[in-house]
Amino acid sequence: MAINVLIPTPLRPFTDKLDTVEVSGATAGEALAALVAKYDGLKRHLYSEEGKLRSFVNIYVNDEDIRYAQKEQTPIKDGDSISIIPSVAGGAW
């Protein structure tokens, strides 16, 4: 199943500057695992050392936060998109 993962600006240095990466998987967790398998440098930004998704990175399937769905078990289907939304502090500078 082809799923587009939208990569936010701060993480694009780790995906060869790509803003969208196509992966496959049946759940949000599988799709993210496929993504970090492809781009190793992303791993520490998305997962803690214990392998848990980091709490300051939010994952959406389409416009729904997976925290309020079935977390990493949230099912995905062909044509869905996954957004990675990290917290960004910038403003005044």
Add this chain to the structure above:
Amino acid sequence: MTNLADLPALSAEEIKRYSRHLIMPEMGMDGQRRLKAGSVLCIGAGGLGSPAAMYLAAAGVGRIGVVDFDVVDYSNLQRQIIHGTKDVGRSKLASAKDRLVDINPHIQVDTYEEALSSENALRLFEPYDVILDGTDNFPTRYLTNDACVLLGKPNAYGSIFRFEGQASVFATKGGPCYRCLYPEPPPPGLVPSCAEGGVLGVLPGVIGVIQATESIKLLTGIGEPLVGRFLIYDALRMKFRELKLKRDPECPVCGDHPTVTKLIDYDEFCGIRPDVTAEAAAIASASQWEITSVELKKRMDAGDTLLIVDVREPNEYQINRIAGSVLIPLGEIPRRYQELPRDVGLIMQCKMGSRSQKALDFLRTVGFSDMKNLKGGILDWIDKVDPSQPKY
């Protein structure tokens, strides 16, 4: 919302000034009088606060407060349009106030030359209807959020990075707050710092004006506020996306059973002050891996074999560089480290020393040992060794 009868009247001059508002039925005299009775506190007179405060002043918001303690610098002018070239070196507040009063002399502008803190936040926010968060760091973001929740004041939120911006309205009654979205801040060091980041000058214009738009809607009660929705703007692709936000019943501040009931130490919460022993150990271990510009120059002059690895981006390398260095941007190091020789001492270098430290830490994990991090980066090199090159 204030009763219509209690709203201030508009003078003949004000009616003339606001005529393009007054002829719209959604706004009309009532809406304009609500703006005149309303107040917005802008946290920061920088990239977001500049356009936001200017539009709020022009729109006729009766009282605008600005909190900042910085001085105008040349590097601000690319995006902080409230300040002009003549203002470089002046306090941002003095410069902002002059500009706002020039745009609209009918409004009251109050400035607060202090850093927002747990001690002053509730006092500063108290007189205002809407708080506009235009800060640039996580501790102040969490502080602003918590103070808004505790006081029951809406937070017109905006944030920017390079070509991408985020906006939402937090802490309205029953709506989500910033902590529902991000319960915890990232640990220091994992998120690119401002020196590595950069920002497209027009980006804070778009996001700051969205924050001003939401403030005006909150004050007048018109339209559908950006509550429970997280707006993401990508300037390069020229795309707006909207994600759903929910109030988290477990949220420590705005949830059903809040555990944060007063303001806390936000530097500590964001991990800015690690415990002293860990910090001392980190400094001791870092110094073993450090080299100063002067020491590096001596080693180069003595003919030592070494390779300077510049981990900045190609566009930064175009501005200045140490002769003979090779360029491998930090993000490419995990993929390209095999290109580096293992029999030659490596000098890791970036703009100020933080990215190159990350590169060094990574290279240690893959077995490199003869390495030093150039303390203070190329900026220090230019100061101490090669002043002929430009700084940025």
